[in-house]
Amino acid sequence: MKEKLKKIICDKNLYIFLAVVLIFFGTLNAIEFAVDSYATLTFSMKEFFNQFASSGRFVLIVAGGILKVLELKPETSYMVSFILAIVCMTISMFKLYNMLEKDIKSKGIRKIIPILVILNAFSIELFLFIEKGIMIFSVMMSIFAVGEIKKWLEEKKNKYLITTSIFMLLANFSYQGTVGIFIALAVVYILKYSKNIKEFIINNVVAAASYGIPALIDYVLIKLVCSSSRVSGNIRLAESIKKVCSNTLGMIKNTYGILPKYLLLTLILIIIAIIIYQIIIKKCDIKNKIIDAIKVLYIIAGTIIGTVAPQLMQNTDSIWFVARSTYSYAALYGVLVLYLFMNYDVKVQVKYLVYTISAILLVVQFNRFNLIETDRYKLNAIDYEVTRNVIEKIDKYEKETGKEITKIGIYGDKSLEYTYAGIFATGDTNIKAYYKDWSIKAIIKYYTGRNLTVVETNQEKEKDFEEKDWKSFDDSQLVFDGDTLYLCRY
Numbered sequence: 001m002k003e004k005l006k007k008i009i010c011d012k013n014l015y016i017f018l019a020v021v022l023i024f025f026g027t028l029n030a031i032e033f034a035v036d037s038y039a040t041l042t043f044s045m046k047e048f049f050n051q052f053a054s055s056g057r058f059v060l061i062v063a064g065g066i067l068k069v070l071e072l073k074p075e076t077s078y079m080v081s082f083i084l085a086i087v088c089m090t091i092s093m094f095k096l097y098n099m100l101e102k103d104i105k106s107k108g109i110r111k112i113i114p115i116l117v118i119l120n121a122f123s124i125e126l127f128l129f130i131e132k133g134i135m136i137f138s139v140m141m142s143i144f145a146v147g148e149i150k151k152w153l154e155e156k157k158n159k160y161l162i163t164t165s166i167f168m169l170l171a172n173f174s175y176q177g178t179v180g181i182f183i184a185l186a187v188v189y190i191l192k193y194s195k196n197i198k199e200f201i202i203n204n205v206v207a208a209a210s211y212g213i214p215a216l217i218d219y220v221l222i223k224l225v226c227s228s229s230r231v232s233g234n235i236r237l238a239e240s241i242k243k244v245c246s247n248t249l250g251m252i253k254n255t256y257g258i259l260p261k262y263l264l265l266t267l268i269l270i271i272i273a274i275i276i277y278q279i280i281i282k283k284c285d286i287k288n289k290i291i292d293a294i295k296v297l298y299i300i301a302g303t304i305i306g307t308v309a310p311q312l313m314q315n316t317d318s319i320w321f322v323a324r325s326t327y328s329y330a331a332l333y334g335v336l337v338l339y340l341f342m343n344y345d346v347k348v349q350v351k352y353l354v355y356t357i358s359a360i361l362l363v364v365q366f367n368r369f370n371l372i373e374t375d376r377y378k379l380n381a382i383d384y385e386v387t388r389n390v391i392e393k394i395d396k397y398e399k400e401t402g403k404e405i406t407k408i409g410i411y412g413d414k415s416l417e418y419t420y421a422g423i424f425a426t427g428d429t430n431i432k433a434y435y436k437d438w439s440i441k442a443i444i445k446y447y448t449g450r451n452l453t454v455v456e457t458n459q460e461k462e463k464d465f466e467e468k469d470w471k472s473f474d475d476s477q478l479v480f481d482g483d484t485l486y487l488c489r490y
Contacts, residue, residue, distance in 0.1 A: 008094075013111065017093040020115055021086055024366060025127050027373040031078040033380050035431050037130040038442035040064075041074045054226040056218040059174040060134045074446075077130070084133030085126075088140040092118050095143050096185075099150060103192075103342045106351065112358055113341075116334025117185070118143070121259050121361075122323035123330070124369050125429055126178070128376065135324070138174035141167045142182045149186050149210055153193035153203060161210065168214040176218065176310050180328030183211055183306025184335050187299050188342065211306065219313055236316045244311050247321035248304065255330070256323050257426040258368055259361075264333060267357050271336040272296060274354070278344040299339055303332045322427035333361065375424045382420050383433040386473045387447050390487070394450075397480045407484040408444070408452040410437045416489055434489050455484060 008014060043051060045068055052060050067077045093114035104110040118139060126135040145167035152160035171179045186207045194200035255264050279292045307329040311319050323330070337354060340346065346354075394405050418435045419425035433443040437454060445451050479486040 011094075013097060014090065014094050016111065017097070017114065018086070018090045020119065021089050021093075024119060024369055025086065025089075025373075027370065028127055028376075029079075029082060030377075031075050032128070032376045033383070033433070034129050034428070035433050035436055035439040035442075038433060038439060038446040040130050041077070042442060042445045043068075045069075050226065054222065055176075056222040057131075057134070057173065057175060058218075058221070059137065059170060060131050063134055064131065081130060081133035085136040088133065088136040089118065089123075092136070092140045092143045095140075095147060099147055100338070104338070106341065108355070109337070109341050109351065112355070113334055113338050115362070116337060116358060117181070117331045118334075120327070120330035120334065121255060121264060121365050121368075122327045124258060124372055125322060125324035125427070126175075126327065128372075128429055129324075131175075135175045135178065138171045138176075138178045139181060139327070141171035141174065142179050143185075145171065145182050145210070146185045146189075149182075149207060150189050152206070153189050161206065164210045165214055168210055169217060172214045172218040175324075176215065177325035178327045179211065179215065179310070180303070180306035180308075180326075181331055183207070184303040184328045184331050185338075186211075187302035188335060188339050191295050191298070191339075192342065215310065215313070234315055234317075235312075237312075240312055240316045240319060243316065243319050244308050247311075247319070248308055251321055251326055251329060256429075257424075258323060258372075259364060263361070263364065264330065267361055268333050268336065270357055271333060271340060271354070272300075274350060275336065275340050275344070278340065278346070278350075282344070296336075296339070299335060300332065303328060303335060323429070371424050372429060375422075375430055379420060379423050379430050379432060383443060384447070386434055387443050389473055390444065390478065390485075391448055393478050393480075394448075394485060401480075403483055405450070405480070405483060405485050406453060407455045408441060409455045409457045409484060409486040410440055411457055411486065411488045412490075437489075440487065440489065452485070457486075 040048070040051070045065065048064055048068060049061055052058075052064070067080065072080070096114040096118060097110060100110050100113060104113070123139075126132060126139070129135065145164045148160045148164040148167060151157070152164065168179065168182060171182070190200065190203045190207060194203050252265055254261055275296055276293065279289050282289065282292070284292075307326050311321070311325070337358070340354070398404060416435070417432075419430055419432050423430050423432075425431060433439045441452055441454055473490075477488040477490065
């Protein structure tokens with residue numbers, strides 16, 4: 001064990017992956033806030049448990065609970081989470097790299113595949129929440145589960161199914177939005193180790209059970225612990241399927257704006273075209289060529305189904321597609337590259353074509369990540385300035401009147417925007433704190449310690465506020481009445 005650990009620590013590839021992770025995410029080393037972060041950081045232990053138990057994130061409850069008991073400063077808790085995220089993503093890529101040793105001859109391709117698969121275009125959103133460390137821990141557990149299912153496919157020893165299930169249970173208990181990466185990679189190995197139709201069916205059933213049973217356990221625990229969770233409420237199956245299909249098409253085309261429209265789809269189609277070309281020139285009969293083409297469809301279908309299946313477990317109204325919850329779809333390009341080089345004798349010209357388009361993807365991805373990360377800090381700075389102005393007005397009012405503000409009523413103007421001008425925002429990424437009622441309360445509590453009670457609004461004040469069209473913070477957005485502050489979002 002000691003020698004094995006020493007070998008890992010001395011392996012230069014571990015540090016290559018660490019460097020890549022830091023290049024893409026190192027900018028986020030200082031504390032930054034999603035709208036959820038203000039609430040998470042000010043939750044009591046009970047509120048923290050209720051919030052994350054309702055989404056089945058029991059590993060986060062344990063880890064976050066420890067940090068809350070230790071009463072660490074927010075900046076310290078953030079740094080712990082950030083370091084954990086960096087370490088888990090590095091280990092995930094290093095683990096996958098070593099798994100590919102027998103499958104990929106080219107060392108260069110073997111290095112780039114873990115980057116394309118794990119540090120994919122949707123990974124950025126996993127890094128934009130205070131619990132990023134646990135979210136990436138879920139990715140790591142899923143990759144470890146792939147390693148175990150691969151061993152089972154090779155040796156058919158049941159002990160590997162037990163370890164696969166344990167890793168997948170930990171992945172689901174950490175964050176369910178990433179577990180589809182298990183299916184995305186497992187399908188490639190199912191194809192490799194299935195010698196006939198019967199074995200193929202058995203292998204699929206076992207992999208599906210390894211994916212589905214831990215998810216079902218997590219689902220049941222949520223139902224037992226929290227009745228008012230996302231999995232509660234009505235599941236209108238036909239409507240859910242329609243909603244999932246519509247959102248899946250949007251995700252494939254737009255990639256949530258994280259990449260330019262159609263870019264990822266175009267690159268996926270190029271890799272598919274290369275695989276089809278390899279199938280055509282392969283020396284085999286038509287029947288085998290058709291089977292090889294069906295295998296590609298199987299990988300695509302498996303990845304997409306593994307990505308969107310968790311959405312169907314939520315109540316229909318809670319289905320919400322964002323990058324972090326559909327993380328594994330963005331790995332499809334890398335998974336197809338893996339399949340290509342695992343199964344075909346690729347000419348050097350084709351290899352360099354793959355290098356070229358992969359480099360294009362990573363350069364564009366880096367630029368978008370950098371834009372999102374820098375805009376995150378700009379957004380946080382504007383939110384802080386608005387909050388500081390609100391706090392000053394509260395303090396001034398209290399000194400002048402002798403009354404204490406304990407309540408807040410929140411309105412919205414006629415052209416409410418979900419972020420500030422010039423800030424890149426998509427889905428839940430880079431939303432301003434002054435867009436949601438609960439985040440306004442949370443940011444004020446974070447910076448002042450005031451736990452204001454949100455009160456119902458009245459129509460008369462609402463009409464006054466609705467007629468306004470604020471483009472930046474203005475004193476007229478604040479109206480004081482006794483112990484209540486009325487504030488208009490903009």
